[in-house]
Amino acid sequence: MSTVMTTKERLAIDRIHMAELDADSRSRNFDEVNRGLTPEEAVREAQRCIRCTNRQCVAGCPVGVSIPEFITALADGNLREAARILTRDNALPAVCGRVCPQETQCEAKCVRGIKGEPVAIGYLERFVADWATTNAAELGDEPLPPSTGRRVAVVGCGPAGLTAAGELARKGHGVTIFEALHDTGGVLRYGIPEFRLPKTIIDAEVARLLALGVTVECNVIIGKTLTLAQLREEFDAVFIANGAGLPVMLSIPGENLKGVYSANEYLTRVNLMGAGRDPDSTTPIIAGKRVAVIGGGNTAMDCVRTARRLGAERAMIIYRRSEEQMPARVEEIKHAKEEGVEFVMLTAPIAIGGDKDGWVATLRCLRMELGAPDSSGRRSPVPVEGSAYDIAVDVVVNAVGTRANPLLTATAPELELNRWGNIATDDNGATSVAGVYAGGDIVRGGATVILAMGDGKQAAVAIHDWLNRR
């Protein structure tokens, strides 16, 4: 049917809006906010793709998903084929369909976006990936390539490591992922909340990799349990993707008071350990009635929306620039606002005050105004003289960023680092040590899930070439 549609007919279809849980009820539970498309909606949206020849959407995707092909298969109602194409190109499509900033990547390049709204590529990816999970039996097992007899160690089970593992396993290499925590997924598990990415999705994506023969060993900390040198003896190549999980401190007075959390601690307690979310969890959390989250990125949005769900009456974003300059996705900001989050803009914290028992009581802030543009063209915030005031709070969450964790590199002096302590690599992810590659946040500093996945995919190609040359 869709094959006979004209471009004009395709252009006449309006972009779908995905159903969401009602803001009032969802802001008090951890259920997924975005509900996904119905099969009818998905096919209709897929028909909006005009199958243009320049395929700019693919260039906008860091892992190079064959977007027009999977969308065409979907528009034709051939879900098996759509799933086959999508899972071939992307190790974690159900994750990407949910957390990628499509508005700045594939969808930003869609030609339909020039005169109207781009095709909802992310929604379609999510739909097909979820279909593939639900219908895994119908899809059958992917045929495995013959074993090359080569073994590759992957350090870290986050998005970069999982992607590289999938790519390498598909090329016939034996892959073992070493993960420091007790569960898989890295930031997908401990960082991104259940209401954006249900943990069952990660389990399903990891299961797909296990079916490809990938081994995951949790509770192994490379740099402590085993050194990089030991991995190099045991494996033919190594891919390091252990992330940037080291919180940057606020470095203001009062940071050690009870009730002050780093975003990593706050989110890890809730997401990985189930604090305040899973009735069977024994990990506690100080939920807070008045919670101030400092920062303007997606992590800050995750923290503040979590605070609402843990029962906060006032959940505030404290950001020193203005809303237009926030690095968070527009959708996250919108969702947070709908859920009752207060946005306190052009405000910088200068001290945290405590009560006599050592608990957080106030956040002392300065009002800011935007000054002249700096060398990068961005207008820097400057404090307004005499504007200091206190906000009453009982929990403060620091979401200003993370840096490279030196746990591995401290015991691997052979690895060259850059001046930020990140692992230095060439354009293919090769480090200063032959056969050792790196990617994701340990190379880039705190970045996005999809960029980490792109690194994993690219490094896997380079590792495969390197193994073939030996």
Added chain:
Amino acid sequence: MFDVISNEVLAPNLHQLVVRAPRIASSRQPGQFVMVRAEAGEERIPLTIGDADAAAGTITLFVQAIGASTRRIVAVPAGGRLRDVAGPLGLPTHIRNWGRVACVGGGVGTAVLFPLAKALAGAGNEVTTIIGGRSARYIILADELGALSRELLVTTEDGSLGVQGFVTHPLADLVADPARRPGAVFAVGPVPMMRAVAELTRPHGIETVVSLNPIMIDGTGMCGGCRVLVGGEAKFACVDGPEFDGHLVDFDNLADRLATYREAEAGHVCRVSGKEAA
């Protein structure tokens, strides 16, 4: 999964577990710890590696059952399994030959002290060990520590074994005597005890190392939940420690932060047993 080889009761609520963990057994050094969960849903609990046998592939853990999660860990019998054991974590103890050293342990801290005392004795130090507890029932590892010490002094609060009083009493005598004064003191135990030891050695300028026990979540440096103030600077005990210069530690802040979840812990006991927590 990590097999529990043996589980013995050393003192009331204090268990010694020998656990099969070959990789940790071969890489661990004195002063390091592991993060442990008995089963899914449980908290991650930091436990010092008390001893290790690389050949047998085992590590020894001393666990004081004081809350829901530690009770779950000590309830795993020999032949049972712990779901998660991750490590070795933290920096190893800086071991060198000071000539004379004093090792001071309070309560379950004595178990944490044991690998340090063993390593210090192994490095040629003349070790004086002082261990204390509420009563004779709480004194642990006396024979093991006695075997590697030149002198072992025991104190109990009720006088049921050794000298009546706190570990600081014999330590004060030691420090006051130029012929016996240690070049360094290692203290492990409750916060008030470590603080008292640090205050006692400070005027004499004796290097004093304490092993801190803040709340931890991951134990790998990714969250900062275990941060402590050392010389006015925030340090992460899991990666920068757990041992620090006792003269620079802000013990008030440590004690305060350790109380963060007291209500939550009491509440939890409440739900499980149907009773108020003690």
